[in-house]
Amino acid sequence: MSKRSFVLISVLVAASMLLAACGAGGSAAKTLKIVSSLPMTGSSLTQTQTIVNAEELRLAQANNQACGGKYTLAYEPWDDASAAQGQWDPAVETANANKAAADPSIIAYLGTFNSGAAALSIPILDQAGPLVMISPANTYPGLTKPGKGAPGEPDKYYPASVRNYARVVTADDVQGAVDAKFMFNNLGVKTVYILDDQQLYGKGVADVFEATAKSLGMTVLGHEGIDTKAADYKALMTKISTSNNGQPPDGIFVGMVIDSNATQLLKDKVAIMGDNTKVKFMGPDGIQTQAMIDGAGASTAEGIYASVAGVPLDKLGPAGQQFVKDYEAKYGKLTEPYAVYGYETMNVLLKALENVCASGGDPSNRKQVRDAVFAIKDFNGVLGTWSFDANGDTSLTDMTIYQAKSGAYTAVGTFK
Amino acid sequence: MSTKAKTILRRILITVLVLYVIFLLGPIAGFDVPSIAKAIQADPRQLVQFIIVGVANGAILAIIALGYTMVYGIIELINFAHGDLYMWGVFSSLTILSLTGTLTTKDPVHIIWGIAVALIFAVVFCAVVNVAIERLAYRRLRNAPRLAPLISAIGMSFTLENIGLIWAQQSWIVPSFGTTGGASQKDYPDLLSRLFQGLGYNVNLLASSGLGLRLTIKDLLVIVLAGVLMISLRLFIQRTSLGKAMRATAQNRDAAKMLGIDIDRVISATFLIGGGLAGAAGLMAGLYNGTAWWFMGFRAGLFAFTAAVLGGIGNITGAMTGGFLIGLLASFSDGYLNARWTEAWVFAVLVLILLLRPTGLFGEQVGEKA
Numbered sequence: 021m022s023k024r025s026f027v028l029i030s031v032l033v034a035a036s037m038l039l040a041a042c043g044a045g046g047s048a049a050k051t052l053k054i055v056s057s058l059p060m061t062g063s064s065l066t067q068t069q070t071i072v073n074a075e076e077l078r079l080a081q082a083n084n085q086a087c088g089g090k091y092t093l094a095y096e097p098w099d100d101a102s103a104a105q106g107q108w109d110p111a112v113e114t115a116n117a118n119k120a121a122a123d124p125s126i127i128a129y130l131g132t133f134n135s136g137a138a139a140l141s142i143p144i145l146d147q148a149g150p151l152v153m154i155s156p157a158n159t160y161p162g163l164t165k166p167g168k169g170a171p172g173e174p175d176k177y178y179p180a181s182v183r184n185y186a187r188v189v190t191a192d193d194v195q196g197a198v199d200a201k202f203m204f205n206n207l208g209v210k211t212v213y214i215l216d217d218q219q220l221y222g223k224g225v226a227d228v229f230e231a232t233a234k235s236l237g238m239t240v241l242g243h244e245g246i247d248t249k250a251a252d253y254k255a256l257m258t259k260i261s262t263s264n265n266g267q268p269p270d271g272i273f274v275g276m277v278i279d280s281n282a283t284q285l286l287k288d289k290v291a292i293m294g295d296n297t298k299v300k301f302m303g304p305d306g307i308q309t310q311a312m313i314d315g316a317g318a319s320t321a322e323g324i325y326a327s328v329a330g331v332p333l334d335k336l337g338p339a340g341q342q343f344v345k346d347y348e349a350k351y352g353k354l355t356e357p358y359a360v361y362g363y364e365t366m367n368v369l370l371k372a373l374e375n376v377c378a379s380g381g382d383p384s385n386r387k388q389v390r391d392a393v394f395a396i397k398d399f400n401g402v403l404g405t406w407s408f409d410a411n412g413d414t415s416l417t418d419m420t421i422y423q424a425k426s427g428a429y430t431a432v433g434t435f436k
Numbered sequence: 437m438s439t440k441a442k443t444i445l446r447r448i449l450i451t452v453l454v455l456y457v458i459f460l461l462g463p464i465a466g467f468d469v470p471s472i473a474k475a476i477q478a479d480p481r482q483l484v485q486f487i488i489v490g491v492a493n494g495a496i497l498a499i500i501a502l503g504y505t506m507v508y509g510i511i512e513l514i515n516f517a518h519g520d521l522y523m524w525g526v527f528s529s530l531t532i533l534s535l536t537g538t539l540t541t542k543d544p545v546h547i548i549w550g551i552a553v554a555l556i557f558a559v560v561f562c563a564v565v566n567v568a569i570e571r572l573a574y575r576r577l578r579n580a581p582r583l584a585p586l587i588s589a590i591g592m593s594f595t596l597e598n599i600g601l602i603w604a605q606q607s608w609i610v611p612s613f614g615t616t617g618g619a620s621q622k623d624y625p626d627l628l629s630r631l632f633q634g635l636g637y638n639v640n641l642l643a644s645s646g647l648g649l650r651l652t653i654k655d656l657l658v659i660v661l662a663g664v665l666m667i668s669l670r671l672f673i674q675r676t677s678l679g680k681a682m683r684a685t686a687q688n689r690d691a692a693k694m695l696g697i698d699i700d701r702v703i704s705a706t707f708l709i710g711g712g713l714a715g716a717a718g719l720m721a722g723l724y725n726g727t728a729w730w731f732m733g734f735r736a737g738l739f740a741f742t743a744a745v746l747g748g749i750g751n752i753t754g755a756m757t758g759g760f761l762i763g764l765l766a767s768f769s770d771g772y773l774n775a776r777w778t779e780a781w782v783f784a785v786l787v788l789i790l791l792l793r794p795t796g797l798f799g800e801q802v803g804e805k806a
Contacts, residue, residue, distance in 0.1 A: 063620035103601055103619045106731060218776060245776035249735050251496075252725040254489045255770035258650075262479055283621055287726045291626075292650070314614045317623050 049085070049092045052384055053123065054369065057116045057131035057141065058157075059101035059108040063278040066311040068133055071156050071362030072097040073351045074343075075130060078366035081346070086370060087377035091384075095366075100137055107279030108134045117141035121148035127373075127389050129153045130365045134277065135160030135221035142177040142185045149386030150184035152393050154369060156361035159305065159329070160224040161193040164411040168193045169224070174411075184390055186412030188364045188403065190329035190419065192221075195304055196228025198419040198435045199273065199327050204236045206421075206432075207300050207325075209271035211239045211264045215256075217280035218245035225304045226275030233273075241269050248280040257292040268293045270300065277306035283315035286324065296323035305329065308357055308422055308429060318427035325432070327421050328357040330403055332431035336360065340402040355428060357420075364401050371399060450791050458784075472772045481648055486771040487764065492655045492724060494763020495662030499717040500740035501747070501755040502669065503566075503710035509686045509750035510706045511578065516589040517569060519737015520596035521562055521711060525718020526728045527603050529558040530624055534610040539625050547631045551723070558715035566711025567704050575700070593737075600730035621729045624722040628654050658720050665716060666756055669709070673752065678705055686750070739766070742786040748796025757797060 056075060058068040076095060084093045098116050102109035113132065120126050121144055129151055132138045135158045142163065145151040162169015163177060163185065178184070203209040212233055216226035223245065230243055241263040246253065261268045272289060276282050286301060293299045301324040308326035333344050333354065343363055347354050372392035373383045381388045397407045407415045417436055422429040458467065476483055500522050507515045533539050538550025573592050577585040604618035613622055629639045632653050641656060642649045673679035684692040685702045693699050721736070722728055743762045747754025762782060769778040789796060 061617060061619045063616050065616050065620070101619070103598075104731065106619045106621075106729070244774060247776055247779050249731075250766075250770075250775075250778065251721065251727075251732065251736060252489075252493065253770070253775070254493075255486050255767040256775045258482065258485045258489060259771045262482055266479060279620070281621065283623070284725065284727050287626075291629075291652075311614070311616050311620060314612075314616075315621055315623050317625060 049090060050384060051092045051094055051125060052086065052373075053094045053096065053126045054079075054128045054130060054366075055096045055098050055116075055120055055126055057098045057100045057113060057120075057129065057137070058133045059137075059279070060097070060099040061101040061103050062105075062107045063283075063309070063311040063315065064101070064107065064133060066278075067157075067309045067356050067358045070351075070354065070356040070359035071133075074347060074359040074362035075366040077343075077347060077350060078363050078370065082370055086373045086383060090377070091373075098131075100132060107277065108132070108137045110137070110140055113137040113140050114144070117144040121145055121151060125384075126151065127384060127386055128369050128393075130362075130369070131155060133157045134219070135163060135224065136219045138163055138185065139177060139220055143179050146178050146180045146182070146184045150180055150182055150390055151386050152390040153185045154365045154393065155185070155187040155189070156365045157189055157305070157358055158187050158221070159189055159192040159195055160221045161191040161228070162220075162224065163187075163191075164413050165191065165193065166411075182390075183394065183410070183412050186393055186408050188368060188401075188414055189361050190414060190417055192225040192228050192304070194417050194436075195327055195329065195419055196225045196275075197232040198421075199225075199302060199304065200229045200232035200236060200238070202325070202327070202421050202435060203271050203273065203300065203302055204233065204238055207271060207302075209238065209269075209300055211241055211269040212271045212273055213241045213260045213263055213269045214243040215246055215272065215274045215276070215285065216243070217248050217276035217282075219277070219280070221306065222275040222277065222280065224275070226273065229273050229275065239264075246276075246281070246285065248276075250281065250284075253285050253288040254292060257288045260289075261293050268299045272299060272301050274301070274303040274307070276303065278309055278312050278315070280306075282307050282312060286312075286316045287320055290320045296321075300325065302326065305357065310355055310428070313424050313427055313429070318424075321424045322426070324424045325421055326424075326429065327419050329419055330357070330360070330416065331418050331434050332420050332422075333357075333360065335431075335434070336402065337404055339400070340404075343402045357422075360402055364403050367401050368396055368399055369393065372396060447792060454788060454791065467773055475772055482771065484649055486767045488649075488651055488655055490764035490767030491760060492658045492763070493767065494743075494760035495659050496717050496721050496724065496759075497736070497740050497743050497763050498756045498759025499662055499665060499713050499720070500736055501743040501759045502666070502752065503714050504741055504744040505747070505749055505752060505755035506706050506710050508744070509752075510682060510703060511574070511585075512582070512750075513574060513585050513589065514741070514749075515574075515710075516586070516737065517573075517592035517596055518566075518710065518714060519735075519740060520593050520600065520733035521566055521569075522714040522718050522721070522736055522740075523600050523730065523733030524565060524596060525558045525562045525715035526624070526722045526732065527600060527718075527730075528561045528715065529554040529719040529722055530622070530728050531603075531610055532557045533625075533627070534612065538627065539612060542630065542634055544631050544634045547627050547634070551627060551719075555716065555719050558719045559712040560715070562715030562718065563708045563712035566707045566714070570704065570707040575703075593734075597730060597733065600733070604728070604730050618730060621727050624726050624728045626654075626723070626726050628652075628657060628723055654724050658724050661716070661720060665713060669713070670752065672709075678702070682706060739782060742782055745786060745796055746789050748799030751796065751798045754796055754798035 079095050100108050100113040102112050120129050138158045162173035214226050216222040303326050305328040308328045313321040375392045376383045376388050420434045421432045423432050503518045532554040536550045573588045574585050601618040607613040632639050639652050640650050642651045681697045681702050743758035744755045747758030766778050769781045
């Protein structure tokens with residue numbers, strides 16, 4: 021080695037040591053990663069974008085920090101949909117879950133939007149620490165509640181025998197029942213035809229609806245799964261239009277998300293059976309989005325009903341009002357119902373992280389974060405004061421029914 | 437045993453096997469003969485209604501199937517991009533309807549000329565695109581192994597689909613595309629009903645007949661337009677010299693060339709006509725079903741391909757018949773069986789035809805292919 025190159029290398033080594041020392045001193049805060057996995061390709065984007073906005077808003081309010089600045093929080097919104105499906109894609113959701121499981125800096129997985137997607141990622145993340153999931157939107161009861169889903173549920177989702185999945189939204193054992201009661205008591209629907217999109221969520225809420233409708237004494241004329249990629253449903257609607265002894269039913273309930281061709285279904289329903297005053301049309305939260313009204317056309321959608329867990333935005337408590345104000349200041353007018361749930365998922369996660377730190381724990385430890393999330397009791401959030409039970413379900417049970425009027429959903433009332 | 441007897445025996449065996457499977461699995465898929473018979477008996481009007489829906493949807497499929505079958509007849513290529521070209525027909529007509537202000541107007545005259553302009557544009561646009569696709573993706577591969585143009589066709593299909601996905605995001609051109617991104621279904625307004633109501637007529641043409649049936653202006657327009665297109669295509673192929681050249685090229689390309697027929701011109705003409713038909717089908721489907729979706733060409737293409745195979749691929753009469761049969765089958769399956777199994781029934785037909793009669797229903801009348 022020549023003398024000159026020796027000097028050069030020595031200088032470089034010294035400089036790099038100096039830089040390393042600066043680096044260590046400058047970033048004392050450790051970075052923790054939070055990801056969300058929501059369908060951001062397809063009609064659900066109208067809903068999911070507001071969820072992501074709200075989560076980012078909550079994080080920005082905390083200055084992207086936890087535990088008094090000891091940890092920096094980084095948030096990445098992941099997409100679990102593919103264009104080919106036009107909605108959430110099992111392959112993408114599984115890939116997301118595996119990616120999250122493999123990245124040790126990720127301490128929470130905020131998702132999913134579709135219950136079918138959650139059924140795939142819960143077991144993967146359950147065996148990864150477990151990595152805690154908090155969903156802003158899954159409502160299929162079988163994910164958490166024993167005896168409310170198929171045989172073997174929910175235990176089959178938790179191979180590590182420890183719960184890692186919680187949700188801030190009320191499940192469909194409440195929603196399907198409230199919808200049935202509303203149609204029967206408030207709309208005077210005595211005969212109903214039920215359609216679903218054959219997904220975990222859609223079929224799940226439709227099944228609860230059917231069971232409740234029967235127990236109320238409604239006549240269920242039929243319950244069918246539909247082909248969600250069909251060009252039209254005119255023949256199906258023709259069949260339904262005479263299913264009630266030659267007459268149309270009083271109402272149609274659709275258990276589905278907007279991406280399952282819900283707008284086409286509504287169009288053909290209106291084309292065959294007329295507007296929504298005579299034959300009522302109702303669905304769960306999956307169709308409570310502006311995209312449903314825009315996609316079907318405002319005059320076609322006029323008068324349809326959809327339910328969402330919780331109370332309407334203007335009936336939220338002071339914390340909720342403050343959220344709406346902050347949200348609208350940053351992102352514009354808020355009409356979608358799920359933003360507040362998105363905010364609450366991040367909200368409750370931050371609270372859990374603070375609790376971990378307060379008890380001297382390590383918020384980069386997945387198990388400790390999970391335990392803290394499940395220990396949340398009497399949380400003072402934007403949805404009100406609520407707790408997680410042992411299953412990871414919220415203690416809130418309010419449902420609000422909305423009706424499409426002049427091109428927008430308007431709250432009709434809140435039910436239990 | 438002679439070869440012929442062997443073939444017959446094999447066909448009988450396959451038939452028995454297939455029937456066995458149908459009767460075994462049929463009830464799961466809603467294939468329950470007594471209950472279907474009861475449903476028909478209880479309300480025969482419904483049967484008529486299903487036929488109307490099936491024929492209208494079948495007419496659209498038939499027009500798409502024509503594009504498949506013409507191209508196959510002449511260069512023996514299954515043009516998988518054809519279904520997606522139909523999707524471009526939907527989007528191009530919707531774009532023109534938006535640019536001419538037809539989507540929002542209530543003025544009947546405006547709606548009529550708007551639709552006419554959109555029809556002409558969609559037809560010309562898709563025809564030109566189809567010719568360009570042939571020049572770009574198929575012509576150089578004409579003498580390559582048969583797999584090469586097929587793969588090229590699948591590539592074109594993906595290309596068209598993904599451009600459609602981007603197209604559906606351009607809400608600055610078509611404001612009604614909204615802000616949900618390109619992947620969601622877009623509203624294609626029901627202009628014909630609006631037109632008819634604007635003129636003070638009932639949308640249901642049979643409303644005053646007292647039959648309790650529904651035949652809307654949309655059903656009628658789709659069926660009539662499809663009929664006109666099919667008859668003119670037939671006349672064109674049978675009567676004009678270019679039609680004659682197409683038939684000759686289909687029968688024997690080399691012989692046709694020796695007789696002085698410009699093969700390239702004939703093939704371009706075939707793609708031009710097929711593309712124009714896809715554009716017309718796109719406008720019809722948009723007005724009839726009311727939805728524009730970037731992926732709609734895939735399903736429609738598969739159904740139309742099944743229709744073309746059912747009728748005997750390469751055969752024009754066969755493609756039309758196949759289109760109507762598939763439309764009716766889908767409609768009956770929705771109506772009498774179970775909607776979730778409709779797709780399965782349609783593809784079961786494809787499998788059956790390929791097993792039992794690979795030449796299709798009209799496959800042997802080679803003279804008619806074009």
